[in-house]
Amino acid sequence: MNEYIQLMIDWVEEHLNKEFSLDELANYMGYSPYYCSFKFHQVTGISIRRYVLLRRLYLSTADLSSNQKVIEIAFEYGYSSQEAYSRAFKKVFGVTPREFQLNKLPVQSFVKLTVDQSEDGDSVYMSRKNEVEQLQKVKRELFDKDVLNVLNGQVMYEEFKAEKLMGDSDYVPFNEAMCVHATTAQVFDDEFIQTRALGHHVSVENYIRKVIYPFNTIFKEEYKYIVLWFGEDMFCQMNLLTILTYFEQSGYKGKVFLNSFREDEFKVSQTELQLGDYESVYKEVLINHRKPSNELLPVMYQAIDIFLDMLKENNEVVKYISKNKDLSTAELVNRLFDLFPTIGYGDSQYIELINKAK
Template sequence: MKSQFVKDIQEIIAKKYETDVLHILNGGCMLEKFEKNNWCIEKHTYTSFNEAMCWGESATDIFSDDFVEKRVKSLNSTVEQYREIVLNPLKPLFQNNFNAIVLWFGEDMFCQINMLTILAFLEQINFGGEVLFYMVIEHTEDIIPNAFEINIKGSLQRYKKIVCNSKMPEENLMPVMQEAVERYLTYRDKDSEISTFIIEHINEEENILIGNLLRNFQNYGLGDLQYRMLIMDIKYSMGD
C-alpha cells in the first residue's frame, strides 16, 4: 500500500474519531505492514481477522462453539490453534465498546467473504457505532482513498444465506461484494474456471501449478493451502 495514501486516510479518521476506534485488518500480514510502517494511530486499536471463511463449513451463530467446531474441521486445525490464531486477536472486538469500526479489506473473494462475516457478527452483537470500509487492492497494493459507510442491517441474514446455505441473496450487494459472492458460490464447481485450469494442468508439478493459480486468479485471493486442497479434491474425483 502506498504510505502517503494510508497516512492521509488515517489523518482523516483521527480528526473525526480521537479515541474508541477499532481497526480490523484482513490478516496478520496487513497488520504487520501497518505496524512496520508506523501507520497506526496511537489512540486507536488495531487487530486482524485471520480466517479463510471462503473455505469450508460455518455456523449461523458466529464465533459460537458450533461455529468454532465447524471451522476447525474445515481448516484441518485444532480448537487450541483456532483460538490462538483467530479468536485471541479479536479480543478487543469481543471485550470493548467502540464508537467506530474501520474495516481494511481487499476486493477479492477471500477478503470479501471474511468481511461479510465480520459485518454479520457486528449485527449479531447489535453494534451501534459507525462502520467504515476502506478497500485495498492487494495485488497492486493500491487503496481506494474514500471510505464506504456501511449499514450493517441485513448483514447477518446475508451471511447465513451465502456462507451457511450457499445461496445468492435476493437483494443487491455492493458491487465489490456482489462479484466476490458470485465467485464464492461457484469456484469449487467442476466447471469453474479454477477447476478447469487445474484439470488442464493436473500433470504439472504441484508447486508449479499452485504458482500459476496464484498468478492467474488473483481476484479470488486464495492461498497455496486452499489451492493444494482443491487440487487434492480434483485428483480424488478423477480417481488418482
C-alpha cells in the first residue's frame, strides 16, 4: 500500500503547477476517486486537497524570496487572482506574500512527503557543521564568550558543546515539552516548577534536576547576545515561546537571535527577534488556549495553529491512530514521526495518544 500511496504523491508533485482534478489522479492510478482520496488520507494523515494547498504555498515562498512578482506567482500556482493567493497565503502563514517578501521571515517547511523515509544521521550532522560555518561568516560576534546558545533538548546540547560548534560561547539545553500539560503565568518560578512536574508525573526534585539545573546558567550570568536554536515544528516553537516569555519577565536587555531550522536537513534561517509581546502570546496560547492577537513570525503562527488543533479531542493524529489500530504501537509511532513532522512530538507524547485511542 505504501508504494501505491508514494505513486500518488509522485504524480501530484509532477502536477503542482497545473490545474488537475481528483478524477485525473484516479484515472492514472486505476481506482475510483473516493478510494484514492480515502487511502491517501488513511496512510498520510492529510487530505489530497490540503497536501496540494500546503505544498503550493510552501514552494511559492522560494519564488517570493527571489523577488518574483506576486501576481506572477499567484498564476503560476493556479490561483485565479493575486487576491485569492494572498488570502490563502495569509491564512496559512499569518502574513501576506508581500510582507513575507519584504522581511524574509522563517516559515515551517512542507516538503514532498516520502512514505517510510529513513534519516541519514551522518548527513544531518555534516549539514549542521556546514550551516554553522556559514553563520560564522555573517555574524562572527555570535561566537564569542559573551554569547549564550539555548538548544532545544539535551542531545543537541551535547553535540554542540562537545564539538564547540559556536566557538567560545556558552551552551544550555531546554529539556521541556511545553506543548503538553498545564503551565503558569510566571515562567520558572516555584508554581511553574510544581505545575510542570505534576503534568509530567515526576517529582519536583526530578523536574529541577532535568529541566532547571541544566538551564541554570541563564539565571546567573548576563549575556550580550542570546542565540536560540529551535526547530520549525510545534513542539520546538512552544518551547521557544516559553523561553522568550522568560526573557521579557526577567527584563533581559541584550539582543536575541532565533536560528530556526528543519530537523531532517538543518537548513538554518537566522532572525533577530524583538522582545515585547511574547508574554501576552504565551498567556493567550499556552494558558488560555486561544489564538494570539499579536502578529508573529510565520513559523510560530503556524505552530500555534497546530498546537490548538492538537488540543481537540478528535485531531488529525487521533483520527490517523483510530484508522490504524491494527498496527503495533512501535509501528504507529514510527509512522507518526514520518507523517506529522510539523508537530514534533516525541515518542512519549505519541504513545500517550495511542494508548488513549486504543
